[in-house]
Amino acid sequence: MGPNVERRPPVMADVARLAGVSHQTVSRVLNDHPNVRAETRTRVMRAIDQLGYRRNLVARALVTKHSRTLGVVSFDTTLYGPASTVYGIEQAARDAGYFVSIVSLRTIDRAGVNDAIGYLAEQGVDGIVVVAPQRSAARALDDLPAGMPAVAVEGWHQGDVSVVSVDQVEGARLATSHLLGLGHETVWHVSGPADWLEAEGRCEGWRAVLTEAGRRVPDLLTGDWSPRSGYQAGKHLAAMAGDVTAVFVANDQMALGLLRAFTEEGVKVPEQISIVGFDDIPESEFFSPPLTTIRQDFGAVGRRSIDVLLRQIESNEPLPHERLVVPPQFVRRGSTTGAR
Amino acid sequence: MGPNVERRPPVMADVARLAGVSHQTVSRVLNDHPNVRAETRTRVMRAIDQLGYRRNLVARALVTKHSRTLGVVSFDTTLYGPASTVYGIEQAARDAGYFVSIVSLRTIDRAGVNDAIGYLAEQGVDGIVVVAPQRSAARALDDLPAGMPAVAVEGWHQGDVSVVSVDQVEGARLATSHLLGLGHETVWHVSGPADWLEAEGRCEGWRAVLTEAGRRVPDLLTGDWSPRSGYQAGKHLAAMAGDVTAVFVANDQMALGLLRAFTEEGVKVPEQISIVGFDDIPESEFFSPPLTTIRQDFGAVGRRSIDVLLRQIESNEPLPHERLVVPPQFVRRGSTTGAR
DNA sequence: CCGGGTTGTGTTAACGCTCACAGTTCTTGC
DNA sequence: GCAAGAACTGTGAGCGTTAACACAACCCGG
Numbered sequence: 001m002g003p004n005v006e007r008r009p010p011v012m013a014d015v016a017r018l019a020g021v022s023h024q025t026v027s028r029v030l031n032d033h034p035n036v037r038a039e040t041r042t043r044v045m046r047a048i049d050q051l052g053y054r055r056n057l058v059a060r061a062l063v064t065k066h067s068r069t070l071g072v073v074s075f076d077t078t079l080y081g082p083a084s085t086v087y088g089i090e091q092a093a094r095d096a097g098y099f100v101s102i103v104s105l106r107t108i109d110r111a112g113v114n115d116a117i118g119y120l121a122e123q124g125v126d127g128i129v130v131v132a133p134q135r136s137a138a139r140a141l142d143d144l145p146a147g148m149p150a151v152a153v154e155g156w157h158q159g160d161v162s163v164v165s166v167d168q169v170e171g172a173r174l175a176t177s178h179l180l181g182l183g184h185e186t187v188w189h190v191s192g193p194a195d196w197l198e199a200e201g202r203c204e205g206w207r208a209v210l211t212e213a214g215r216r217v218p219d220l221l222t223g224d225w226s227p228r229s230g231y232q233a234g235k236h237l238a239a240m241a242g243d244v245t246a247v248f249v250a251n252d253q254m255a256l257g258l259l260r261a262f263t264e265e266g267v268k269v270p271e272q273i274s275i276v277g278f279d280d281i282p283e284s285e286f287f288s289p290p291l292t293t294i295r296q297d298f299g300a301v302g303r304r305s306i307d308v309l310l311r312q313i314e315s316n317e318p319l320p321h322e323r324l325v326v327p328p329q330f331v332r333r334g335s336t337t338g339a340r
Numbered sequence: 341m342g343p344n345v346e347r348r349p350p351v352m353a354d355v356a357r358l359a360g361v362s363h364q365t366v367s368r369v370l371n372d373h374p375n376v377r378a379e380t381r382t383r384v385m386r387a388i389d390q391l392g393y394r395r396n397l398v399a400r401a402l403v404t405k406h407s408r409t410l411g412v413v414s415f416d417t418t419l420y421g422p423a424s425t426v427y428g429i430e431q432a433a434r435d436a437g438y439f440v441s442i443v444s445l446r447t448i449d450r451a452g453v454n455d456a457i458g459y460l461a462e463q464g465v466d467g468i469v470v471v472a473p474q475r476s477a478a479r480a481l482d483d484l485p486a487g488m489p490a491v492a493v494e495g496w497h498q499g500d501v502s503v504v505s506v507d508q509v510e511g512a513r514l515a516t517s518h519l520l521g522l523g524h525e526t527v528w529h530v531s532g533p534a535d536w537l538e539a540e541g542r543c544e545g546w547r548a549v550l551t552e553a554g555r556r557v558p559d560l561l562t563g564d565w566s567p568r569s570g571y572q573a574g575k576h577l578a579a580m581a582g583d584v585t586a587v588f589v590a591n592d593q594m595a596l597g598l599l600r601a602f603t604e605e606g607v608k609v610p611e612q613i614s615i616v617g618f619d620d621i622p623e624s625e626f627f628s629p630p631l632t633t634i635r636q637d638f639g640a641v642g643r644r645s646i647d648v649l650l651r652q653i654e655s656n657e658p659l660p661h662e663r664l665v666v667p668p669q670f671v672r673r674g675s676t677t678g679a680r
Numbered sequence: 681c682c683g684g685g686t687t688g689t690g691t692t693a694a695c696g697c698t699c700a701c702a703g704t705t706c707t708t709g710c
Numbered sequence: 711g712c713a714a715g716a717a718c719t720g721t722g723a724g725c726g727t728t729a730a731c732a733c734a735a736c737c738c739g740g
Binding site: 021022023024025028034035036037040059061062063064065 | 686687688689690691694695696697
């Protein structure tokens with residue numbers, strides 16, 4: 001089409017030339033600056049889509065010092081919890097006009113989280129969300145680049161950073177009280193891995209309710225969140241079926257493992273043993289029996305954390321650090337019933 | 341600490357000044373350029389971590405025209421499939437030294453995908469991966485910005501772009517043949533939503549095997565991937581339990597719904613009805629009974645798509661478009677058995 | 681009909697880096 | 711001991727945008 005064989009994508013100057021204005025006027029049109037004559041504006045617009053011009057946000061970021069990109073550091077986004085949290089974060093960020101750059105760690109440790117934060121900082125993100133469910137990872141937040149707005153999600157931390165999380169202790173209390181309220185003498189607990197903050201919180205809530213009610217606190221069983229580990233715990237519990245009448249399991253996947261083990265061993269749920277899970281994954285409602293569980297609102301967690309982060313970014317002074325807690329919700333289904 | 345109260349983060353020039361070299365030498369050190377004296381290198385390095393300098397990748401991207409960032413467009417990354425695919429993509433990208441910027445669509449349509457691609461292009465990504473499981477979304481790839489390297493994942497497309505996907509047709513053939521091989525007269529199918537390419541492929545494979553074997557092709561049932569829709573299909577099938585002895589369900593979540601419905605209706609699996617799922621989610625092994633299913637290797641899909649994309653980015657000429665297919669794997673478990 | 685404010689537009693200089701090239705210093709062989 | 715080349719280092723320009731300022735054209739009341 002004529003002599004225009006330039007393969008280089010058009011830049012602002014090209015648009016300016018075609019529209020017969022200066023590049024700065026083009027910039028003003030693009031940024032909705034008020035002082036542009038309507039006629040000029042349309043002329044520029046026409047030139048823009050005639051050339052198929054797209055502005056270069058990299059150049060813009062260089063001068064404004066704002067990339068409108070947020071960094072997210074997470075761990076194994078294959079799991080329902082992290083995946084949902086990250087999804088919530090991404091949605092909230094985009095609604096606010098921000099991009100999201102994700103680093104999903106394979107193994108989670110302080111060095112890994114630190115590296116990830118470093119990469120993101122170099123890349124020029126305006127702020128960072130760290131989904132730091134493990135104690136060791138949460139500690140990496142101590143050495144954030146100075147002045148980098150950040151927020152921790154599901155991380156326990158008393159340091160220099162705001163935290164948004166679901167109230168794990170309360171969730172565990174809900175689960176345990178429910179079981180006690182049904183008349184069970186005590187409640188067993190299959191917890192998550194020791195280093196996880198969520199596992200810790202759930203364990204704490206469970207223990208607290210039992211202690212307050214003056215009940216015996218049974219030995220703790222520990223899994224790794226996987227259905228398989230729940231299955232193993234289930235085999236163990238089935239062997240002492242007489243003693244056990246109620247189990248609070250730290251997540252729904254492990255609860256499924258328990259269910260499977262109990263089925264194999266001929267232990268009836270809920271007739272012989274009642275089970276409460278945690279998370280309310282989409283599958284739980286269709287387990288056999290449907291699982292009584294504690295729902296976490298991951299979407300809310302994502303939105304709240306972006307709120308906090310953007311407030312930090314958009315204010316110039318450092319803001320006081322907040323601790324936001326999202327309440328969990330009890331969901332009664334078929335896996336729990338009164339003691340014999 | 342002395343007069344150094346500059347709050348602005350250090351730049352290359354600052355490092356250069358402190359090390360007593362030119363900014364260009366600092367750049368050379370940072371980029372592992374060979375021709376730098378060892379002594380100079382260490383002097384620069386010392387200056388770098390004395391100042392806590394981090395290079396500004398935005399400025400670098402502006403001049404090199406490469407951001408080392410890849411864009412990913414996906415849909416509802418809360419689901420196991422998309423989440424796993426995106427995870428695989430992110431891992432592979434990071435291993436290759438690239439960042440990943442994600443846009444996770446709420447609803448999937450051509451306009452949405454187009455917008456997302458537009459945003460990513462402005463942001464200066466070097467290439468784009470589109471996880472486009474729906475026909476309408478896949479079509480958005482027709483109007484990619486010219487010269488933008490791209491690859492479609494799980495997308496059927498005969499156009500101008502490379503595609504990486506799991507062989508859905510083959511997976512469905514595996515499932516259906518297994519059931520037929522067990523002696524079932526025919527196999528029913530609960531498919532995914534009509535517009536989904538995966539649903540289509542699975543349906544096609546199922547139909548093909550049945551036709552080739554000269555069997556009756558039963559009416560198709562359609563779900564929406566959710567356990568609930570599987571539950572509804574299950575209720576329907578249970579009502580005609582006499583006729584139905586084998587069902588191939590288009591994903592594991594719906595299969596769980598079927599299982600639940602059958603349990604409620606007193607239909608025994610696999611004694612009365614055999615079920616095969618698709619995906620092999622981590623839970624499937626612990627369903628009651630454990631689910632026979634078709635495993636998709638999402639990690640491999642992610643790696644392959646990044647391979648293809650990087651080859652496009654790193655070569656200068658446009659490469660021929662490829663069609664890479666990852667084989668599915670049959671996983672036999674307890675939900676299938678021979679016909680009466 | 682002329683000064684002072686508003687409105688619209690252009691000019692120039694950054695932003696922090698890499699590239700191309702121009703120097704400078706060090707080797708090396710004869 | 712000196713030319714020729716290799717090894718190392720410095721200089722200047724430019725990537726595409728926005729910010730800051732300068733300037734022209736217009737409006738209005740006295």
